[in-house]
Amino acid sequence: MAFEGIGASVKRREDGRFLAGRGHYVDDMNRPGQLYAVIRRSDRPHARLRGIDTAAAMAAPGVVAVYTGADIAADGLGGIPCGWQIHNKDGSPMAEPMHPVLAIGKVRHVGDPIAVVIAETKAQAKDAAELLAIDFEDLPGVADLRAAAAGGAPLVHDDVAGNVCYDWHIGDKDAVDAAFARAKHVAKLDLVNNRLIPNAMEPRAALGECDVAGNYTLSTTSQNPHVIRLLMGAFVLHIPEHKLRVIAPDVGGGFGSKIYHYAEEAIVTWAAGKLRRPVKWTAERSESFMSDAHGRDHVSHAEMAVDESGRFLALRVSTLANMGAYLSTFAPSVPTYLYATLLAGVYKTPAIYAEVKAIFTNTVPVDAYRGAGRPEAAFLLERLVDAVAHDTGIDRIALRRANFIPADAYPYQTPVALQYDSGNHEVTLAEALKTADYAGFPARRAEAARRGKLRGIGISTYLEACGIAPSQVAGALGARAGLYEVANIRVHPTGSVTVFTGTHSHGQGHETTMAQLVADQLGLPLDQIEIVHGDTGQIPFGMGTYGSRSLAVGGSAMVKAMDKIIAKGKRIAAHLMEAAVEDIEFKDGAFRVAGTDKSKALAEISLAAYIPHNYPIEELEPGLEETAFYDPKNFTYPGGCHVCEVEIDPETGVTKVVNFVAVDDVGRVINPMIVEGQVQGGVAQGIGQALLEGAAYDANGQLLSGSFMDYTMPRADNLPNITVGTEITLCTHNPLGSKGCGEVGAIGSPPAVINAVVDALKEYGVRHLDMPATAEKIWSIIQANRPKMAAE
Amino acid sequence: MAKISLTVNGKAVSAEVEGRTLLVELLREKLGLTGTHIGCDTSQCGACVVHVNGDSVKSCTMLAVQAEGAEITTIEGLAAADGTLHPMQAMFREHHALQCGFCTPGMVMSAIDIVRKHPEGLSEAQIREELEGNLCRCTGYHNIVKAIAAAFPLMHQKQAA
Structure with a gap:
C-alpha cells in the first residue's frame, strides 16, 4: 500500500x-x-x-x-x-x-x-x-469612504450620526507619540486597499x-x-x-463570501x-x-518612526473601513481584531497605535474576503517598510532583517494584543530570495531595459493570524459565538470509520486531507475512512470553515476524538488480552501488549465493543464512538516571504508578472499537493487585487462594475507560474503543529506585487501607487513623468 | 413550446422547450445533466461549455431550439462506459487542476477542444491564451495549464493509434 x-x-x-x-x-x-x-x-x-x-x-x-x-x-x-x-x-x-x-x-x-x-x-x-x-x-447616496465620513454626507441610517458604525483604537498612544518625538526619520504613506468582489x-x-x-x-x-x-x-x-x-x-x-x-x-x-x-x-x-458581501475597502494613513540606524521605533495608523449599508455577519471584526492586531507583522516595533473608524455607505455590505483584515495589514506594513527604505536609502532587505523578530525571541508578545508562538523569518526570506534568484535581478533588469521594458522586483515578509479562534479571547474582543471546532469519530463494528466534522470543504480537499490525518493516526487505509461534512442533521455541531481554521482547529478536534477512541480501545484490548491497561500500546492500527507478540487489530476491538459478549461491561459502555470539542489556546501564525518580479511595457502600461515565489511557513503539512494548490490560488487572488480587480461605484452608490465584463477577474494569461515552498516551524499549541494555508497566498502577495511595480517605476519618481495597478494607471504615470525625465 | 430532437452523450433525446430556453437550461433542467454549470449571465465564465457537433460552445449562448439535430457531449459523456476517465479528466486529477469543482466541467470541455484543435503542439503561453474564456477562482490556473500540457500527448497518441 x-x-x-x-x-x-x-x-x-x-x-x-x-x-x-x-x-x-x-x-x-x-x-x-x-x-x-x-x-x-x-x-x-x-x-x-x-x-x-x-x-x-x-x-x-x-x-x-x-x-x-x-x-x-x-x-x-x-x-x-x-x-x-x-x-x-x-x-x-x-x-x-x-x-x-x-x-x-x-x-x-x-x-x-x-x-x-x-x-x-x-x-x-x-x-x-x-x-x-x-x-x-x-x-442622495454616498459610496466613497472619505465622503461618507466627512461632515454633511447623506446619512445611510437616519439614526447613525456621521455614518460612523464605530470609532475604535488599540495600542499605547502616549508611547507612540513619545517615540515619534525622538525619531530620526518619519516615513509617511497614504494607502487605499481596494474594494474587491469575491466571485466564487x-x-x-x-x-x-x-x-x-x-x-x-x-x-x-x-x-x-x-x-x-x-x-x-x-x-x-x-x-x-x-x-x-x-x-x-x-x-x-467561498473565499469568505x-x-x-x-x-x-x-x-x-x-x-x-x-x-x-x-x-x-x-x-x-x-x-x-x-x-454577496464584498471585501477590503480601507483608506489609511500610516507613519513609521525610525532611528538613525533604521530601527523601527513606533508605528501610527489611522484607517477608515467601509462597512457598506448594513453590518454583515462578521464585518465589524475585520478592520479591528483581524487587522490592527496584525500591524506588528514580523517586526519588533516596540510601540504601535492604530485607530479605526468603520463607516456606513450606500454600498453592498463588506465582510471577510480571503485573508480578511490581514491582507490590509500586510499591504500597509510592507508598503510602509519599502517607503522607509526609499526615504532613508537603507536597502529594503537589510532594513527588514534589522527589524525582524528573531527566531529565539518566540513566543513573542506584540504591542497589539497577539502573542506569536513560532516563526523564523530569516529562513523564509533567505529561501525565497534564493529561489527567486534575487541576486541575479540586476542582470535581468538590464536585459529587459535593452528590450525597452521596465523590470522590477518586490518582496514582502509577512505574518498573519489564523486558526480562528480561542473562544474566550474572541468573546472578550466582541465575538458573539464560540470558535472551537467539533469532531465525531465513529468506528463501525467491522473497523471502518466515519468522521463527522463541523468544518466544511468548498474546494480545500478536506475529504482527502482529513482522511489522511485519520489514516495516519488510526493506522487504517484511506478507503476505510469516510469524511462527512456540511449537514447539521448528521454532525453534532461546528463553526465551519474560514480563517484557515479547518486543519488547525477542526483537525485538532479529530486528534482529540481519536485519543479518546484509542484510550477506550486500550481498555477493551486489556480486557481481551488479559493485560494491564498501562501495558497496552497502540501503533499502526493495532493494540499490543508491550513486550509480547499479543495484539488485536482496531477492527477486533470495535467488533468486541459492539458485540460485548467478552467485554468489561461493568466499567465500559459498549460501542466505539467519540466526540471532541477542541477550543484552540491561541491563534496560529503562518508567515513567510513572497518575491514578485514584474516587467512593464512603457508603451502600454501593461504589467506582466514574470516570476512569483512564495515561501510560506504553514506549520505541519498533511498533503503538500493540496497546500501548494491553496497557496497558488491565494496568490492568484492577491495578484488580481494588486493588478486587476476593483469594485467601482459612482459617487452616489451606483455599482459600475456589476458583471464579468466590467470587473476584471484574473484569467489564465494574466498569471504566471507560481513557485511555492513551505518552510516549517510547527505551531506550538495545537496537537498537529499545523498553522493553516488557505489565506497566506492572498495576504503576502499584494504588497510583493506593488513593491515590484514601484521598483520598476522608480526612475519615474514613483514612491507609491494604489491598487489595482492597471495598465491605464501605469501608462498615465509614465506619460506624466516622461517630460520631467527628458528635462532632467 | 417547440419539440426538439437531438443526441446527447450518444443517446437520442427529445424535449418540449420554450423559444427562450437556453441549451444549458435544457441540459440541466429537462435532461437532468447537472454537471454543466451556470456561473454567470454574460457568457464570460465558461462553466457551461459543452461540445456541439465536436466544437466547444458556451451552452448559455445557444438556444435549445438551435440544437435541433445536434450531437452534444457534456462532461457526463466523457468517461468510457467502464468508468475509465478521458485523458483530460485523468490529468486534471493527476495534477490537482481542480479545487471546488464548479468551473471544472467547462474547463475540461474547453481543454479537450483546445488540444484537439492544435495537433501541431501547444506552448504554455498558448494554453493560457486559449483559456481566456474560462474563469477559475480557486487554482490560479497553474495546475490547469500543467494538466492540459500533460493531456496533450495522451490525446494525440490515442488519436494516432
Missing part, C-alpha cells in the same frame, strides 16, 4: 465526482412540487419606498406568492443579525442598525432586496418580478423545505451550516434547532413553511455582484 498518511501528496478523493459531472451543488437539487423564487432588488443606491404594487405580479401566470418587507414584518421575523460587537474608544457599543430581510421603508444599496416572487417556474417568477411597480423617492464561481443558492410535521430543511451554499442554523433559527425565523436542518452540500468556492447568513436563506425557508412546498432561489451572477 502506498503511503497515505501525513505528508503524502495523495490525489484527491473528491475529484472523481467533480470530474465526472457528478458534483452535488445546491442548484443541482430539485424537489417534487418545487417552486422558484426570484428577488426583485433595488437598482437605486438610496431611496425611500413610497409603495409597492404587487397586483400585476400576483396575477401573472404561474405566480404563487409575492412577499415584501411588510409580510416579513407581519410574521414577526427578526432582522439579519451581526455576530460581532465592537466598542468605541469611549466604551460605548457600536451602532448596529436593523438589517431587514426585505427592505422596509428605504433601500440603502443597489441590490438591496425589496420583494420576492414565487412561481411554478423560474421564467415565470422572473417575468412577474418585472411587473412589480415600485414607487421610489430617490435620496458558484453563485449562491438556497432551497427551503418544510414537511408536514413542521420540520424545516435549508440546503444552502454555505461555509458553515451550523452557524446559519443558529443565526437564522434563533434570530430571524424563530425556529428551534431541533426543527431546522441546514445542509451545505458541494459548494463551489459564503460564511454569512444572507436574506435569501431566510426567505426560502420561511416561504417553504408558508406555502408548504419547496422553494428554490439561485443567484444570477449580476445578483452576486450586488448581494
Whole structure:
C-alpha cells in the first residue's frame, strides 16, 4: 500500500465526482412540487419606498406568492443579525442598525432586496418580478469612504450620526507619540486597499423545505451550516434547532463570501413553511455582484518612526473601513481584531497605535474576503517598510532583517494584543530570495531595459493570524459565538470509520486531507475512512470553515476524538488480552501488549465493543464512538516571504508578472499537493487585487462594475507560474503543529506585487501607487513623468 | 413550446422547450445533466461549455431550439462506459487542476477542444491564451495549464493509434 498518511501528496478523493459531472451543488437539487423564487432588488443606491404594487405580479401566470418587507414584518421575523460587537474608544457599543430581510421603508444599496416572487417556474417568477411597480423617492447616496465620513454626507441610517458604525483604537498612544518625538526619520504613506468582489464561481443558492410535521430543511451554499442554523433559527425565523436542518452540500468556492447568513436563506425557508412546498432561489451572477458581501475597502494613513540606524521605533495608523449599508455577519471584526492586531507583522516595533473608524455607505455590505483584515495589514506594513527604505536609502532587505523578530525571541508578545508562538523569518526570506534568484535581478533588469521594458522586483515578509479562534479571547474582543471546532469519530463494528466534522470543504480537499490525518493516526487505509461534512442533521455541531481554521482547529478536534477512541480501545484490548491497561500500546492500527507478540487489530476491538459478549461491561459502555470539542489556546501564525518580479511595457502600461515565489511557513503539512494548490490560488487572488480587480461605484452608490465584463477577474494569461515552498516551524499549541494555508497566498502577495511595480517605476519618481495597478494607471504615470525625465 | 430532437452523450433525446430556453437550461433542467454549470449571465465564465457537433460552445449562448439535430457531449459523456476517465479528466486529477469543482466541467470541455484543435503542439503561453474564456477562482490556473500540457500527448497518441 502506498503511503497515505501525513505528508503524502495523495490525489484527491473528491475529484472523481467533480470530474465526472457528478458534483452535488445546491442548484443541482430539485424537489417534487418545487417552486422558484426570484428577488426583485433595488437598482437605486438610496431611496425611500413610497409603495409597492404587487397586483400585476400576483396575477401573472404561474405566480404563487409575492412577499415584501411588510409580510416579513407581519410574521414577526427578526432582522439579519451581526455576530460581532465592537466598542468605541469611549466604551460605548457600536451602532448596529436593523438589517431587514426585505427592505422596509428605504433601500440603502443597489441590490438591496425589496420583494420576492414565487412561481411554478423560474421564467415565470422572473417575468412577474418585472411587473412589480415600485414607487421610489430617490435620496442622495454616498459610496466613497472619505465622503461618507466627512461632515454633511447623506446619512445611510437616519439614526447613525456621521455614518460612523464605530470609532475604535488599540495600542499605547502616549508611547507612540513619545517615540515619534525622538525619531530620526518619519516615513509617511497614504494607502487605499481596494474594494474587491469575491466571485466564487458558484453563485449562491438556497432551497427551503418544510414537511408536514413542521420540520424545516435549508440546503444552502454555505461555509458553515451550523452557524446559519443558529443565526437564522434563533434570530430571524424563530425556529428551534431541533426543527431546522441546514445542509451545505458541494459548494463551489467561498473565499469568505459564503460564511454569512444572507436574506435569501431566510426567505426560502420561511416561504417553504408558508406555502408548504419547496422553494428554490439561485443567484444570477449580476445578483452576486450586488448581494454577496464584498471585501477590503480601507483608506489609511500610516507613519513609521525610525532611528538613525533604521530601527523601527513606533508605528501610527489611522484607517477608515467601509462597512457598506448594513453590518454583515462578521464585518465589524475585520478592520479591528483581524487587522490592527496584525500591524506588528514580523517586526519588533516596540510601540504601535492604530485607530479605526468603520463607516456606513450606500454600498453592498463588506465582510471577510480571503485573508480578511490581514491582507490590509500586510499591504500597509510592507508598503510602509519599502517607503522607509526609499526615504532613508537603507536597502529594503537589510532594513527588514534589522527589524525582524528573531527566531529565539518566540513566543513573542506584540504591542497589539497577539502573542506569536513560532516563526523564523530569516529562513523564509533567505529561501525565497534564493529561489527567486534575487541576486541575479540586476542582470535581468538590464536585459529587459535593452528590450525597452521596465523590470522590477518586490518582496514582502509577512505574518498573519489564523486558526480562528480561542473562544474566550474572541468573546472578550466582541465575538458573539464560540470558535472551537467539533469532531465525531465513529468506528463501525467491522473497523471502518466515519468522521463527522463541523468544518466544511468548498474546494480545500478536506475529504482527502482529513482522511489522511485519520489514516495516519488510526493506522487504517484511506478507503476505510469516510469524511462527512456540511449537514447539521448528521454532525453534532461546528463553526465551519474560514480563517484557515479547518486543519488547525477542526483537525485538532479529530486528534482529540481519536485519543479518546484509542484510550477506550486500550481498555477493551486489556480486557481481551488479559493485560494491564498501562501495558497496552497502540501503533499502526493495532493494540499490543508491550513486550509480547499479543495484539488485536482496531477492527477486533470495535467488533468486541459492539458485540460485548467478552467485554468489561461493568466499567465500559459498549460501542466505539467519540466526540471532541477542541477550543484552540491561541491563534496560529503562518508567515513567510513572497518575491514578485514584474516587467512593464512603457508603451502600454501593461504589467506582466514574470516570476512569483512564495515561501510560506504553514506549520505541519498533511498533503503538500493540496497546500501548494491553496497557496497558488491565494496568490492568484492577491495578484488580481494588486493588478486587476476593483469594485467601482459612482459617487452616489451606483455599482459600475456589476458583471464579468466590467470587473476584471484574473484569467489564465494574466498569471504566471507560481513557485511555492513551505518552510516549517510547527505551531506550538495545537496537537498537529499545523498553522493553516488557505489565506497566506492572498495576504503576502499584494504588497510583493506593488513593491515590484514601484521598483520598476522608480526612475519615474514613483514612491507609491494604489491598487489595482492597471495598465491605464501605469501608462498615465509614465506619460506624466516622461517630460520631467527628458528635462532632467 | 417547440419539440426538439437531438443526441446527447450518444443517446437520442427529445424535449418540449420554450423559444427562450437556453441549451444549458435544457441540459440541466429537462435532461437532468447537472454537471454543466451556470456561473454567470454574460457568457464570460465558461462553466457551461459543452461540445456541439465536436466544437466547444458556451451552452448559455445557444438556444435549445438551435440544437435541433445536434450531437452534444457534456462532461457526463466523457468517461468510457467502464468508468475509465478521458485523458483530460485523468490529468486534471493527476495534477490537482481542480479545487471546488464548479468551473471544472467547462474547463475540461474547453481543454479537450483546445488540444484537439492544435495537433501541431501547444506552448504554455498558448494554453493560457486559449483559456481566456474560462474563469477559475480557486487554482490560479497553474495546475490547469500543467494538466492540459500533460493531456496533450495522451490525446494525440490515442488519436494516432
